[in-house]
Amino acid sequence: MTPSDYRARIARLNTRLNAFVDLSDEMSGAGLAWGVKSNIAVCGLPCTAGIAAYRDNIAANDAEVVRRIRASGGDVLGTVNMHEGALGATTDNAAYGRTQNPWRLGFTPGGSSGGSGAAVAAGLCDVALGSDTMGSVRIPAAYCGVQGHKPTTGLVPNEGVLALSNTLDHVGPIARDVRTLWRALHVIAGWGEPAELAPIELQGLRIGVWDGAGKVEMTSSVRRGFDAAIVALRDAGVRITNLEPPAYDYGKARRAGLLISEVEGAAIHAEQLETNPDEFSEAFRGLMAWGVAQSSSKITAAYEHVAEIRNAAPKVFDAVDVVVAPTAPQQAFSFDDPAPADQADFTAWANFAALPATAVFTGFSGDGLPLSLQIIGPTGEDKLMLRCATAMESIFGAPQLPPEFA
Amino acid sequence: MTPSDYRARIARLNTRLNAFVDLSDEMSGAGLAWGVKSNIAVCGLPCTAGIAAYRDNIAANDAEVVRRIRASGGDVLGTVNMHEGALGATTDNAAYGRTQNPWRLGFTPGGSSGGSGAAVAAGLCDVALGSDTMGSVRIPAAYCGVQGHKPTTGLVPNEGVLALSNTLDHVGPIARDVRTLWRALHVIAGWGEPAELAPIELQGLRIGVWDGAGKVEMTSSVRRGFDAAIVALRDAGVRITNLEPPAYDYGKARRAGLLISEVEGAAIHAEQLETNPDEFSEAFRGLMAWGVAQSSSKITAAYEHVAEIRNAAPKVFDAVDVVVAPTAPQQAFSFDDPAPADQADFTAWANFAALPATAVFTGFSGDGLPLSLQIIGPTGEDKLMLRCATAMESIFGAPQLPPEFA
Numbered sequence: 001m002t003p004s005d006y007r008a009r010i011a012r013l014n015t016r017l018n019a020f021v022d023l024s025d026e027m028s029g030a031g032l033a034w035g036v037k038s039n040i041a042v043c044g045l046p047c048t049a050g051i052a053a054y055r056d057n058i059a060a061n062d063a064e065v066v067r068r069i070r071a072s073g074g075d076v077l078g079t080v081n082m083h084e085g086a087l088g089a090t091t092d093n094a095a096y097g098r099t100q101n102p103w104r105l106g107f108t109p110g111g112s113s114g115g116s117g118a119a120v121a122a123g124l125c126d127v128a129l130g131s132d133t134m135g136s137v138r139i140p141a142a143y144c145g146v147q148g149h150k151p152t153t154g155l156v157p158n159e160g161v162l163a164l165s166n167t168l169d170h171v172g173p174i175a176r177d178v179r180t181l182w183r184a185l186h187v188i189a190g191w192g193e194p195a196e197l198a199p200i201e202l203q204g205l206r207i208g209v210w211d212g213a214g215k216v217e218m219t220s221s222v223r224r225g226f227d228a229a230i231v232a233l234r235d236a237g238v239r240i241t242n243l244e245p246p247a248y249d250y251g252k253a254r255r256a257g258l259l260i261s262e263v264e265g266a267a268i269h270a271e272q273l274e275t276n277p278d279e280f281s282e283a284f285r286g287l288m289a290w291g292v293a294q295s296s297s298k299i300t301a302a303y304e305h306v307a308e309i310r311n312a313a314p315k316v317f318d319a320v321d322v323v324v325a326p327t328a329p330q331q332a333f334s335f336d337d338p339a340p341a342d343q344a345d346f347t348a349w350a351n352f353a354a355l356p357a358t359a360v361f362t363g364f365s366g367d368g369l370p371l372s373l374q375i376i377g378p379t380g381e382d383k384l385m386l387r388c389a390t391a392m393e394s395i396f397g398a399p400q401l402p403p404e405f406a
Numbered sequence: 407m408t409p410s411d412y413r414a415r416i417a418r419l420n421t422r423l424n425a426f427v428d429l430s431d432e433m434s435g436a437g438l439a440w441g442v443k444s445n446i447a448v449c450g451l452p453c454t455a456g457i458a459a460y461r462d463n464i465a466a467n468d469a470e471v472v473r474r475i476r477a478s479g480g481d482v483l484g485t486v487n488m489h490e491g492a493l494g495a496t497t498d499n500a501a502y503g504r505t506q507n508p509w510r511l512g513f514t515p516g517g518s519s520g521g522s523g524a525a526v527a528a529g530l531c532d533v534a535l536g537s538d539t540m541g542s543v544r545i546p547a548a549y550c551g552v553q554g555h556k557p558t559t560g561l562v563p564n565e566g567v568l569a570l571s572n573t574l575d576h577v578g579p580i581a582r583d584v585r586t587l588w589r590a591l592h593v594i595a596g597w598g599e600p601a602e603l604a605p606i607e608l609q610g611l612r613i614g615v616w617d618g619a620g621k622v623e624m625t626s627s628v629r630r631g632f633d634a635a636i637v638a639l640r641d642a643g644v645r646i647t648n649l650e651p652p653a654y655d656y657g658k659a660r661r662a663g664l665l666i667s668e669v670e671g672a673a674i675h676a677e678q679l680e681t682n683p684d685e686f687s688e689a690f691r692g693l694m695a696w697g698v699a700q701s702s703s704k705i706t707a708a709y710e711h712v713a714e715i716r717n718a719a720p721k722v723f724d725a726v727d728v729v730v731a732p733t734a735p736q737q738a739f740s741f742d743d744p745a746p747a748d749q750a751d752f753t754a755w756a757n758f759a760a761l762p763a764t765a766v767f768t769g770f771s772g773d774g775l776p777l778s779l780q781i782i783g784p785t786g787e788d789k790l791m792l793r794c795a796t797a798m799e800s801i802f803g804a805p806q807l808p809p810e811f812a
């Protein structure tokens with residue numbers, strides 16, 4: 001589809017989804033058609049981070065990743081919705097509206113990059129940029145049944161991102177197929193023209209399976225879907241070991257990631273929290289206030305746990321080539337249901353440990369909601385992740401458009 | 407020399423140096439003879455971290471690195487002196503005495519692993535373990551004219567170390583020649599028997615020279631020595647580019663490293679600071695108290711600057727194979743002179759960025775004090791560091807014993 005086709009689809013279909021929030025009228029034409037998460041500066045459009053206080057914060061410049069998109073001939077269609085302040089994974093945003101899951105209206109697309117996941121899944125753009133602090137690219141990719149990649153820490157610049165956490169945030173792409181993900185990664189990492197992406201030889205590939213047994217409670221659909229995916233990989237000849245990420249204490253890690261996000265987020269939003277407190281939700285304001293009120297030793301302990309996890313991670317890849325885990329312990333859920341606390345338990349490890357990680361669509365559960373697994377690899381091995389993803393895509397199939405959006 | 411020879415030398419020479427503080431009487435015999443910094447647990451000996459409050463803290467177990475030493479057949483001769491709490495680089499320790507520089511009595515051996523540097527340089531052991539938060543292995547190696555290595559973050563376990571900073575500390579070896587350093591690294595990293603260490607081919611090696619021009623004030627002796635070393639490397643065929651570590655703001659980085667050490671150190675020593683405040687120096691106590699009194703946003707900003715530096719570092723090694731810098735901006739100085747604030751300006755980058763770094767002896771300045779340069783490389787490339795170090799050692803010569811200790 002051309003950017004014009006996408007613009008026509010947005011005009012026709014976006015009201016059902018509320019994925020795009022602001023549209024650009026500058027057309028370019030040649031390259032990919034992009035949606036950009038609304039915490040990444042697109043010159044001339046509001047850069048809100050999904051927070052009401054920034055409604056009139058019109059970006060004066062493009063973020064570095066957006067400059068790279070334009071330099072590649074890409075077309076920036078507009079900005080897409082997100083969870084308030086990137087701190088949450090439902091994209092049920094009081095200020096900018098709920099974004100719907102294209103596979104089931106009334107269900108969350110995940111978050112915080114929910115607009116990115118929904119826009120890509122519904123075919124409103126080729127690729128959308130998200131940002132991922134503890135899973136915010138991969139969770140919406142999983143819930144919306146598309147492919148998403150969190151790059152190695154430092155590979156893609158954060159310049160021009162209205163961040164939640166400067167230490168944990170990663171800009172990453174979401175697309176309907178791995179080939180497009182690969183092209184998009186080349187653009188935002190500044191790698192130039194992409195070479196062909198050869199699928200990895202699955203025969204003999206050493207996979208560490210991380211299923212969180214006894215630690216993370218997966219829904220039975222996710223459990224069955226993940227087990228079936230592992231059987232399919234085993235049939236393709238991979239060698240399986242079971243493992244847990246070293247030094248990764250689920251509860252402690254979850255609290256550490258949240259506290260770091262709160263104190264770093266509070267610093268980033270300090271001015272607006274001071275002058276426009278009512279333009280944040282009470283929940284968001286409360287989290288920020290709680291974070292900064294914690295003792296220095298508690299905050300320090302959070303950074304220490306993250307460092308411990310990061311330092312212990314490289315050894316995992318002495319014994320296995322890649323780690324495979326469910327992307328999230330659950331599938332998309334109704335906006336009427338509370339958000340589970342464990343949404344990011346499988347995704348946050350890669351953020352803490354600076355590892356590249358790719359969410360790959362693996363089909364549907366019986367009730368028609370998408371399933372996903374995550375490939376996690378050694379630092380700097382983003383290409384290996386996508387070579388694995390493309391091999392798996394040829395087993396599980398690339399996502400199609402949902403019937404309602406076909 | 408055998409461990410018995412070393413024990414005899416310690417009995418004869420240690421009083422001049424005050425390098426060893428506690429001796430072990432368990433002899434093993436076959437492997438290397440080791441000194442262990444007094445913040446690393448050696449079963450049955452005091453583990454003090456150079457702090458008076460821990461005078462009676464007898465280690466009930468060996469630290470993991472000490473277990474590995476024993477498993478390799480190594481002989482642990484005893485523990486060596488250090489700067490109080492590992493927070494400082496002179497080893498002028500009020501509780502356990504000053505350690506002297508074997509090349510000039512009355513001068514500092516550097517620190518915080520000053521006892522390790524002095525013991526090795528004076529030939530009281532084959533190798534000594536130090537710990538390095540911002541340069542504490544490499545600075546004493548430089549001041550004492552020996553070879554020292556700070557491993558890649560996470561390569562050598564910190565278990566059983568009475569640390570200063572859990573996020574920045576690295577246990578590393580100091581030895582008189584690179585071959586011994588290589589053997590020692592195999593032991594503490596758990597790599598098994600070392601293979602031969604082939605020197606790197608210097609012809610064509612791409613070296614990024616980091617001399618801190620306009621940012622760090624080197625003494626004229628260090629400047630001349632470093633320039634001469636670079637000329638020698640150029641003559642050997644290396645290709646030179648000049649560079650600065652990306653995102654590394656000297657002042658901000660120095661303050662960030664110090665603040666992180668203070669808040670993490672305060673947590674580690676919380677109990678003793680509470681119950682035995684007088685058993686810390688006033689200076690140390692003051693730093694800890696200052697650290698924990700800082701706002702959460704200031705502490706968070708320190709961790710963020712470190713993360714920024716770490717994330718930006720890998721790209722350096724797209725353009726160069728290794729970085730070469732002076733180890734410290736000055737040589738050993740008199741205990742009568744104040745400690746310069748910039749001692750760790752060239753070393754801290756590797757701690758922040760999780761990079762391996764090796765201090766290599768490059769000869770003497772005209773006044774007979776040792777000179778040193780530092781090789782810094784990509785994460786995980788410890789072997790490459792030592793292959794470079796052994797090639798440079800063949801140019802600059804391995805350190806000999808000082809005449810007084812020959």
